[in-house]
Structures are given as C-alpha cells and as structure tokens.
Amino acid sequence: MQRRQSSETPKQRLQVRPKNQTDLSAWRKGGRVDPEKSVQGHQSPKDQKNDSNQDSLEEALSYFEKVQDHVSLKKDHVLQKHLTTVESIGLQRGLPPEGFDVLLKVALSGKLADTVNTRLMKSLVPASVIPEDSVISAVSLVCASKCSGNMQLLFIRWLITMFDFIDHKEQLHALYGFFFSFLQDEKMCPYVCHLLYLLTRKESVKPFRIRKLLDLQAKMGMQSHLQALLSLYKLFCPELVTITLPGKTKTYFKNSEGPWKAAINTVRRKNQENPPTFQPLFLGTAQLQSRKRKWNTQLMIPASSTNRTNSEEDRKKNCGDLHSTSESFPVEQLQTFPQLLQNIHRLEFPSQMGSVLTNPLLLHYMNCIKDESIYLRLYYWMGQTLQEECTWCVADNNQYEEEFKGFLETVYKTECFLQEGFPSCEEFLYKSLPLWDGVSCRSQILRLVSWIPLSSFSEMKSHLYDPLAQLFFTSSLYFKCSVLESLKELLQNWLNWHVVHLDSESDSQVHSLNTTLSGLVNTVAELIHFVGWISTIALRLENNTTFLLHFILDFYETVCDMYLRYNLPLLIMPPAGVFYHALLSMDSVNLNQLCYIMYRYRTNLVAAKENEQSKKKILQFKFSNQTYQEYNQYIIAMVGCLWTSSVFQTDTHPQGLRMDEELLKKTAVQEFKNSFNIVYHPAMMGYATLFLQQAWPDDTTFNFSLIKGKKWNWYLEYLYAQGLEGLKVFIESSINRVSQTSRSKAENAQV
Helix, strand or coil, X not given: CCCCCEXXXXXXXXXXXXXXXXXXXXXXXXXXXXXXXXXXXXXXXXXXXXXXXXXXXXXXXXXXXXXXXXXXXXXXXXXXXXHHHHHHHHHHCCECHHHHHHHHHHHXXXXXXXXXXXXXXXXXXXXXXXXXXXXXXHHHHHHCCCCCHHHHHHHHHHHXXXXXHECCCHHHHHCXXXXXXXXXXXXXXXXXXXXXXXXXXXXXXXXXXXXXXXXXXXXXXXXXXXXXXXXXXXXXXXXXXXXXXXXXXXXXXXXXXXXXXHHHHHHHHHHHXXXXXXXXXXXXXXXXXXXXXXXXXXXXXXCCCCCCCCCHXXXXXXXXCCCCCCCCECHHHCCCHHHHHHCXXXXXXXXXXXXXXXXXXXXXXXXXXXXXXXXXXXXXXXXXXXXXXXXXXXXXXXXXXXXXXXXXXXXXXXXXXXXXXXXXXXXXXXXXXXXXXXXCCHHHHHHHHCCCCCCCHXXXXXXXXXXXXXXXXXXXXXXXXXXXXXXXXXXXXXXXXXXXXXXXXXXXXXXXXXXXXXXXXXXXXXXXXXXXXXXXXXXXXXXXXXXXXHHHHHHHHHHCCHHHHCCCCCCCCCXXXXXXXXXXXXXXXXXXXXXXXHHHHXXXXXXXXXXXXXXXXXXXXXXXXXXXXXXXXXXXXXXXHHCCCCHHHHCCCCCCCCCCHHHHHHCCCCCHHHCCCCCCCCCCHHHHHHHHHHHCCCCCCCCHHHCCCHHHHHHHHHHHHCCCHHHHHHHHHHCHHHHHHHHHHHHHHHC
C-alpha cells in the first residue's frame, strides 16, 4: 500500500551522508521513502509528533556539527537542550544512520567535557544500521588521541555492542593492527580482546601477534580474554601456537553492552509496533524485518563483510559468477545446495554467528567442514547470549520470556540438525539449573538437557543430577514425566554417539577406544542408576500412577537393548521398586511393556553369554554375576506370578512377593495363589471377562475357573490377538510349554 502524499514542500535536511543513505525523513516515518516524492494529505497527530522530533534532531545535529571548544554544560542552555534531544530520541526510537557521523566526531574529538561526551556515546543507539564510514572516522579520532582514555574505552565497548549493526566491515577488518596495539593498555585489554575476537580471520594471525599475546599472558597470568584469543589463533594456525591451552576454554569476556542494552530493547519494541511496510531496513539483504533483541537479529543472514559496489552491473556479476576463483564467496548469495558444494572451500562465515542457526546450508557446511574455529566462535556467541538473556538468571529479563523460549527452541533444533550438543549449552544448564524454578521455558530447557555432551559423573552429579532431583521430587506429575522423557533422549543420544564413534574407529585405535568405552560405560551406568533412584521414589510420591510408570518403562525399553542395538557392553536391571510396581500394575499396557522389556533383557544376556564363551570379541566387558542373578530372580517372580501361580512361594528377591501362607490366609482372599496369573491379574481381568462372554455367551456367572486346560491355550491365543505382543514373546521365550505348543502348531499348519 502506497502512502498518501502531502502538498507541503519537504524541508531542507542536513546532508551528512551520501545520497544513497536512508534520510531523516525515512527515519521519521519509520521506513524508507522516495526522496523525489513529496507527501500529500493531512498528517496524523503521530506524524506531527514525528515531524517535531525530526526538527529537533536536525537542529541538534546541526548544532553539534558546528560546536566550538570549551562549551560549559551548566552555563549553556542550548547545549543542554540539544543534548537532551539526542538522548531522548536515541534511547527511545534510535538514531538514523546520518546522525552517527556527527555525534561520533563530536564525542571523540575532545571538544566537550567527558560528561557530555559520555552522555552522547550512551545515546548512540541505531534505529536501523550504523554506516561503516562513520565508525572508521571515529576510529581515526581515537587514533589521534584527541579524547580521554575513558572515552576510548567507552568507544571500544560501544563498538563491541553495536558490532552487528554496522552495515559493512571490510574497512574495519583493515584496522585490525590498530586495535591490536591497544592490548598494551591493561584497562582496555579485556575489551580489545573481545573486539579482536569478533574481527579475527585466518590472515589476521601473525607470529608477532602470538608472541605479544604470550608476553601479556606471562605478565598478567592466565586471563580468560587472552586465553580466548589465543585459542582462536591456535585453531586458525595450530603450527604457530604451540603452547597447551585448557581443553574446555571458558571464553567469556566482560559484558560490554550494559549502558545500551535497555535502549536497544526499547528501540526494538518501538520498531515492532510499526506496521511491517513502514519499518526501517535492518541488517539483511532480502526483506524488511523487525529488529529483535541482539540474538534474534543475528538469526538473519547478515550482510557479507566483503566489499560492495553500488553498481547494479557489479551486483549482477557477483551474483552470477558462482564459479569465480575469488578468495571468498559472499554468504548472502548462498541460496542452494549446489552453490554450497561449488563454493564450499571459499565460503566465509559471517561475523554474526547467530545467523548460522537458522540457515540449513551453513549447518550442512559445519557438518562437512570440521572447522573448529567456527565451532569456537559459535560456542562463545551462544554462551554469552544464553548467559545474558536467561530470564531467571537476570532480573530484568522476565518480560522477554517468549523471545528467550524461541531462542532456546532454535538452539535445540540446531543441535538436532548437527546431532551433537553444544558445550556452551551444557555450561549454561549447569549454571542455571540451580536457579531454575522448573516452570520458565520448561520444555525448551528439558530438550536442551537431552543433548548434554558426555561428561564425568562427578561433574554431572553436582551440576545436573542434584539440582534436577530437587525439582523432580517437588514438582508436578507432568514435570516428572517430562524429566524422564528428557533423560531417555539423553541416553539415546549418548548411545547413538557411541555407535557412530565406534564405526569410525580403526583397528589401530583399539587402545584409545577401550579407554573411551570404559568412560562411556561408567557415565551411562550412573545415568541409569540415577533414573532408577528417582523413579522408585516418584512412584511412591505419585501413588504408583500408570501415567508415570509408562515413562519409566519407556526409559528401560532403551536400557534393555543397549548390548545388541547399540553395541555397548552394559546391561542394568530396573530396581525392584520399579519392577514390582510394573508387575502388579492394574494397566495391561504397562504389564505388556514389562513383558517385552524382560524378553529383550533375556535376548541381550543370552547373546552376551555366548560372546563371552566364544571369546570372539577383543573388547569384551563381562557382565557381572549380579546382573544374571537379578534377572533370574525377576524371571522367577514373573513366571510364578503370571503362569504357575506360585509367586508367593517361589519369589527369591529380597524385596519380592514371597509371603508366609499363614499370613496370606489372614487376608481372607479366596484363591490367593491365583491372584496374579494371566486370568486373575487386575490388569488382565478385563480380557478374561471378554473372553468368557465370547466363549460362553449364555453364562452370566463369569466363572474364571473355566479357563483351564485346552481353554487356557484358547485364552492365550485370544490375548495375542488383542495385540499383547510383549506378553506373547515373553511367554514363548521364557516358558517351555507354550514355546513347544506353538512350534508344534506351526509344524502342523505347514503340513
């Protein structure tokens, strides 16, 4: 929809930027306009207010462009007025691109007192983008040392915070050496390292810079900001950085965006309120988008850091020549998978690593090209973002919970795509779980838990299991089921990692694999024991609810098949508190699932015993006799319960169902011996009733004692026809009589 035009003559505007840049009129209206078109029609009160703001800003910019030295803030009311105007507009709506050249020059020129310069710098929040030329001019003023050290430091912090708002960065990359020289300043060093980390490319890594960083490290000690930059240098040029750095580097820099964070959020909300047609053009090359928070803006494909020309002919040439031999391929031109394959060795990742998360082509690139520098950049950016945007760790972030949920969802989808968890997410979870209420972003947090990388048990116990257990025991039934589902997926992800890792190992790496396998077995075993512990307590707390038991058995359905399905030499039986609750469950689904689980346990244990006896495998972890003993105890209990009706006499488990006959008689239950066989079991009685109705439709007495002999076999066939496959495979594998009967029937049918 085109906007109505006005007959009023447009005002002469302050021309500070080139002709092709967004003008103040576009900023005033909240979108781009054609400067050759005039505006017609009556203005709304909102437009009149915008006109007033525009006039005030133009006057302020004109004043600061011509301001002289030694102007006192207290005595000069004009300065106070224009400074207030810039602050008000900058912190509420954001400044247009044309304003940055003027305001950066006056703030860094030393003409005004640091009090005024500081207020100006803190008001420099963009409504759309920041022109690179304005930043380069500001850097030249810093280089000339016309401003104080405090202003230089504030400018570096501003540059880090606004890094993603700068429209191009090629000239900024050319100033890498200038920024590097500021490492000498101990006060500025942490922030300069942060800026260098964002600017570093492979060609930036030079031997003299590595020596300088090592000298600084020897002087200052192992500082996190120096360690982060050295780690990045080592990834680009491992042959130049020969020192050993900690394997799990916590590359955190000091927070730089404090003075501007609230203003960026305010401007973002203002921009979201505008209709999409009238919004300013933000970072990106394809379409207009509202400016989300810092991490959300980075989910767009940013403008490439390569040089651009304004020529339409050059643009078409660059877009069309996909097979050129230039050093880098602009990331915004990457649209198809064939383009990725053709330019995979020339692709340069954007400075804004957040843009990678929603681009499948770049994620494919990460999967194919194992460039650790890319992962390190992504881990750093993600760790900083998670730490700063967490709604329950930062007091002022509660209002942004929905946005934070969306971000966590995006991170989770990226982990699923790459089939691996991010260390930065692991660190975030370990830090935030003790503070988490179990409600905020519940599904997103538990999904991230399922992708935690393998760690030592001591680390996981204190950082994951302990805080999760506290929430688990004090939260709702639904939360308990969600946690169990998340831990099941965590186990599956670990097992899948093991399968892939095992397939990729060669025979020459048997020794290292053996060590890795031992660690994996121990970590997986501790996870299974933890789930067994919380499951036993949860069943008591929730009165043995069927819904909870279903999620517990789902977990053990993965556990029972680890040896054959995932080639992991480990089997752990469920605790008695889980097994007997499932065996005596009043729900046939859970009983059927338990039967299937015990059948798979038997299959895996038999295979393990055969492999152990044949000694065919070099990497053979023998199962303990306790595992076989516990399985045998459970099988005796199940057969005695469901089949022979002798569970109260034959169960040998310490926590089992064995009882004195005198005690059983005191219960006054008739036929107590048969109470839990496949006819009288509470979970199976419904099937028995329906079977009697079909077999003896005229008999209304429901005499269950009729189901015996040949009718017992009919009843079994009836149960199998109802879809109780778990019960079927358990009985046919664990009870010889039925197995033989089934085989003889099959043979007769074939004849």
